[in-house]
Amino acid sequence: MSSEAERTSSRRRFLQYALYGAGGLCVGSVTVLGNPEDVPQVPSIEDLHAFEWGFLVDTTRCIGCGSCVRACKLENHVPETYFRTWVERYEIDEDETITVDSPDGALESFKANSVQTKKVVKAFFVPKLCNHCVNSACTQVCPVGASYHTPDGVVLVDQDHCVGCGYCVQACPYGSRYIDHEKGVADKCTLCYHRIHKGLSPACVDACPREARLHGNLKDPKSRIRAVLHERRYSLLKPDMGTNPKCYYIGLDMEVK
Amino acid sequence: MMTHATHVLRVVLVVAALGVGGLAAQRLLKPASFGEVGHYRKDSVYEIMSHEPVHQGREACAECHEDIHALHDKDIHYGVECEDCHGPGNLHVRHHTEDTPTVSEEEALMPMEYTLEGCLFCHRKLAARPTNFPQIDPTEHYKFLHVTDNTTRCIECHSPHEPIYLLAKVNEARIHPVIHQCEDCHDGKPEKDHREVEGHPVIFTCRDCHKAIVEDFETHEHAFMDCTACHLFHAENENAGRIFKNGNGKFCLLCHEKKPFKDGEAVPQIVSSEHLAEMAPDLNMTPEEISHHSRACLDCHFDFIHDSELIKKGVIVDVQ
Numbered sequence: 001m002s003s004e005a006e007r008t009s010s011r012r013r014f015l016q017y018a019l020y021g022a023g024g025l026c027v028g029s030v031t032v033l034g035n036p037e038d039v040p041q042v043p044s045i046e047d048l049h050a051f052e053w054g055f056l057v058d059t060t061r062c063i064g065c066g067s068c069v070r071a072c073k074l075e076n077h078v079p080e081t082y083f084r085t086w087v088e089r090y091e092i093d094e095d096e097t098i099t100v101d102s103p104d105g106a107l108e109s110f111k112a113n114s115v116q117t118k119k120v121v122k123a124f125f126v127p128k129l130c131n132h133c134v135n136s137a138c139t140q141v142c143p144v145g146a147s148y149h150t151p152d153g154v155v156l157v158d159q160d161h162c163v164g165c166g167y168c169v170q171a172c173p174y175g176s177r178y179i180d181h182e183k184g185v186a187d188k189c190t191l192c193y194h195r196i197h198k199g200l201s202p203a204c205v206d207a208c209p210r211e212a213r214l215h216g217n218l219k220d221p222k223s224r225i226r227a228v229l230h231e232r233r234y235s236l237l238k239p240d241m242g243t244n245p246k247c248y249y250i251g252l253d254m255e256v257k
Numbered sequence: 258m259m260t261h262a263t264h265v266l267r268v269v270l271v272v273a274a275l276g277v278g279g280l281a282a283q284r285l286l287k288p289a290s291f292g293e294v295g296h297y298r299k300d301s302v303y304e305i306m307s308h309e310p311v312h313q314g315r316e317a318c319a320e321c322h323e324d325i326h327a328l329h330d331k332d333i334h335y336g337v338e339c340e341d342c343h344g345p346g347n348l349h350v351r352h353h354t355e356d357t358p359t360v361s362e363e364e365a366l367m368p369m370e371y372t373l374e375g376c377l378f379c380h381r382k383l384a385a386r387p388t389n390f391p392q393i394d395p396t397e398h399y400k401f402l403h404v405t406d407n408t409t410r411c412i413e414c415h416s417p418h419e420p421i422y423l424l425a426k427v428n429e430a431r432i433h434p435v436i437h438q439c440e441d442c443h444d445g446k447p448e449k450d451h452r453e454v455e456g457h458p459v460i461f462t463c464r465d466c467h468k469a470i471v472e473d474f475e476t477h478e479h480a481f482m483d484c485t486a487c488h489l490f491h492a493e494n495e496n497a498g499r500i501f502k503n504g505n506g507k508f509c510l511l512c513h514e515k516k517p518f519k520d521g522e523a524v525p526q527i528v529s530s531e532h533l534a535e536m537a538p539d540l541n542m543t544p545e546e547i548s549h550h551s552r553a554c555l556d557c558h559f560d561f562i563h564d565s566e567l568i569k570k571g572v573i574v575d576v577q
Contacts, residue, residue, distance in 0.1 A: 042303060045294050063386050065379040067341050074345050075311045089385050109378040110385070123385035148297035158301035161288060194308035203312050209337040209379065 043197060051152035053191055054218040056225050057127050060251035061212035064089060064125035066106040071207035073107065075192065082178040084189040085129035085204050090255055093118040098255050126256050127213065130155060130176040130189035131237060131245030138168035138177060147186065153246060154193055159185045173241045191215065218246070313346040315339050321353070325418055332419035342375055343367045376411040474563040506553030
């Protein structure tokens with residue numbers, strides 16, 4: 001009789017605890033999910049259509065310090081020997097020979113002139129990054145739909161879906177992509193997609209001490225990038241490829257490829 | 258007839274099985290949200306968007322380090338972000354803002370330390386750098402400053418957060434001070450003279466070091482002029498920090514050449530061609546030879562500017 005009573009009471013206690021537990025979970029989840037301050041403001045796909053991100057590089061202001069390269073590496077955890085943005089140096093000597101170099105992507109700037117024996121008649125830096133082309137070759141060749149255009153005109157890689165075949169790396173005429181061998185997937189400049197939608201600038205834009213870089217919404221007629229594009233004369237990298245890049249260059253020399 | 262029907266039925270069954278299998282495989286293998294807005298996974302957009310920023314920006318730094326930020330913000334280096342030199346501040350900010358820190362103090366230390374290279378990333382002299390940007394060849398710079406120890410750090414003379422001001426005594430450092438314009442730091446001309454403002458950074462004047470020459474200069478006829486009228490300061494080339502003498506005769510003649518529109522009473526004037534012809538026999542040169550000489554006026558009239566004996570004795574810098 002007593003054992004029967006014990007069993008009943010323990011069953012009752014179990015049900016009691018189970019009920020409390022379930023109630024607690026309900027209250028807890030409501031508190032966690034229902035708190036509006038914890039939920040970040042995420043734009044819907046329709047909201048994204050209000051943007052068309054573009055990038056502007058003023059090569060006449062670039063001093064080749066490599067701040068952008070360092071900031072990009074740290075911001076995006078880019079593995080060693082790969083770059084999402086890098087700075088190229090063009091040196092034209094008195095014999096009109098063109099020397100192009102970018103030692104370690106200009107991660108530690110440039111240590112000396114690369115043309116030492118001849119007189120350099122013209123020299124300049126050209127920072128490079130993904131052009132976020134409207135008709136991008138890289139997204140067209142992706143066999144699994146892992147490379148794509150966002151509704152706001154940024155070319156991204158879905159790393160969960162990418163099979164690492166490397167077609168896009170070969171297709172990009174600007175050499176902006178690489179295979180991250182640690183993850184076995186393609187990777188590239190995201191225009192700091194995680195920053196621009198939080199109201200921040202891409203890390204390289206913030207890091208540039210000379211304001212040689214600018215990003216902005218091309219669909220906004222009041223944006224600074226539109227104002228600068230209306231004021232300055234600009235050109236594109238490899239316009240004959242028909243990729244329709246959205247990275248505009250001010251003061252680009254004819255020799256730049 | 259019946260046998261043919263079985264054949265057809267088999268084919269239909271196989272095709273149906275393939276179709277059902279295919280649909281099932283697609284349903285199982287196609288990632289969620291794929292194809293909802295395009296030929297990609299919609300969720301991927303939000304996954305990439307949700308990454309945490311690493312660089313915090315200068316406003317985040319200024320929240321705690323307002324004094325240093327204010328100092329840096331009025332320097333010509335205001336465009337250089339804190340994190341350009343100090344490294345990204347995400348862990349640092351997290352450690353100091355969380356109630357129960359998830360980041361250890363060690364991780365929260367700002368990772369980058371001062372290196373000589375740090376300044377030279379921007380200021381090393383390179384052919385490709387825009388010529389209007391200040392740049393130095395470190396070896397030349399040290400030689401010019403009589404610095405023998407090549408491990409001497411930039412910040413031993415240049416204040417790290419406002420490098421246009423020098424920490425060292427100019428005379429000891431042997432760096433020629435940059436001549437500041439008020440507008441370098443202020444918007445427009447300030448109302449007060451910098452000497453009247455308490456705590457204003459020191460602005461060097463010529464007199465601070467070249468006392469004897471400046472005092473002597475003031476006893477001469479040109480005392481009303483500024484030193485910089487003749488001694489040109491070149492701020493942004495390889496000779497940054499050097500003062501040039503303008504001894505060109507043409508420069509003197511800007512005021513002293515006889516012209517009908519000039520006031521003959523205020524400024525002594527000559528007709529240079531006549532004057533040279535007059536002086537030629539004494540100097541044993543033709544007038545053309547004299548005029549081609551780069552210091553055509555100063556060779557004879559040096560003492561009109563400041564005492565040549567003082568210069569010959571080597572009294573250039575006289576502040577201890």
